[in-house]
Amino acid sequence: MPNKDDGGPGSTTGGPASSKPGGHAPFGSRLAAAMAARGPLCVGIDPHPGLLAAWGLTDSPQGLRTFSQTVLEAVAPLAAAIKPQVALYERHGSAGLAALEELLAASAQAEVLTIADAKRGDIGSTMAGYADAWLRDGSSLAADSVTLSPYLGFESLRPALDLAASSGRGVFVLALTSNPEGASVQHVGGSESVAWRIVRAATLENQRYAADALGSVGLVVGATVGSALTDLGIDLAAVHGPILAPGLGAQGATGADMRATFGPAYPAVLATSSRGILAAGPDLLALREATAQTLLGL
Numbered sequence: 001m002p003n004k005d006d007g008g009p010g011s012t013t014g015g016p017a018s019s020k021p022g023g024h025a026p027f028g029s030r031l032a033a034a035m036a037a038r039g040p041l042c043v044g045i046d047p048h049p050g051l052l053a054a055w056g057l058t059d060s061p062q063g064l065r066t067f068s069q070t071v072l073e074a075v076a077p078l079a080a081a082i083k084p085q086v087a088l089y090e091r092h093g094s095a096g097l098a099a100l101e102e103l104l105a106a107s108a109q110a111e112v113l114t115i116a117d118a119k120r121g122d123i124g125s126t127m128a129g130y131a132d133a134w135l136r137d138g139s140s141l142a143a144d145s146v147t148l149s150p151y152l153g154f155e156s157l158r159p160a161l162d163l164a165a166s167s168g169r170g171v172f173v174l175a176l177t178s179n180p181e182g183a184s185v186q187h188v189g190g191s192e193s194v195a196w197r198i199v200r201a202a203t204l205e206n207q208r209y210a211a212d213a214l215g216s217v218g219l220v221v222g223a224t225v226g227s228a229l230t231d232l233g234i235d236l237a238a239v240h241g242p243i244l245a246p247g248l249g250a251q252g253a254t255g256a257d258m259r260a261t262f263g264p265a266y267p268a269v270l271a272t273s274s275r276g277i278l279a280a281g282p283d284l285l286a287l288r289e290a291t292a293q294t295l296l297g298l
């Protein structure tokens, strides 16, 4: 778990993330540094039952543990971040979450940033509980950042936005998701569509961060959204925060699609791929090669 003095991101004892004594450097700055050093790729860790079987692993907490540690070891030199899919750990109950906690701790040791893909969202009083779980120093589930769902209104995310800011962590708020069904909600509203409003709120929220650094309030925008950004009049370059872009690989998007879709916002885009890379396992070198090839395409 990425606590202040564990030698991982935000450590006061060493490593590139320890620039703010006594606390984490802001997530946006840490992510920008990782992307500059390793490139704009996040590797998703999605231990689907079918993938576990293909790797010769059991669909069990021990299977999750072996899967997770293998992926981390394979991709650590090449990935700016990893993104464990929380649902696939939760389906194993408390033992699955323990496997996730071990992965988060190992990632901190390896100085690989983590994005817990939990997609949390609720009324503010309950949101504070989610924020504590995923963003508070000392929580066994604390990651460097977490994905959030703004369906209850962007402002309902306030406890997570504030705790992320004070703990040097980050959030990625769903804006335009990579699945085709997302448009039925996110595109609604004409020139001030739901997605446009979420992007505007994130843009305003990032004003609390230094103007010369990437903010810590990111957005999720699928690499598959095609012309939606243009159609909806959304300017991602103004967000001043990282854009997490799922959809590369298994969902069909390519690096060329991403450049066309994101245009001037592309430097802030962190592409994420799970199955497209994980299918190369369980051989560690094959996983690393698949990661390198994915990176080359960006």
Ligand SMILES: O=c1ccn([C@@H]2O[C@H](COP(=O)(O)O)[C@@H](O)[C@H]2O)c(=O)[nH]1
Residues within 6 Å of the ligand: 044, 046, 085, 117, 176, 177, 178, 179, 220, 221, 222, 246, 247, 248, 249, 250, 251, 272, 273, 274, 275, 276
């Ligand atoms: O809009 C979204 C938001 C999240 N995801 C998640 O990303 C990965 C994608 O996996 P692939 O195997 O690379 O397709 C998965 O965990 C999703 O839940 C998304 O796809 N789209």
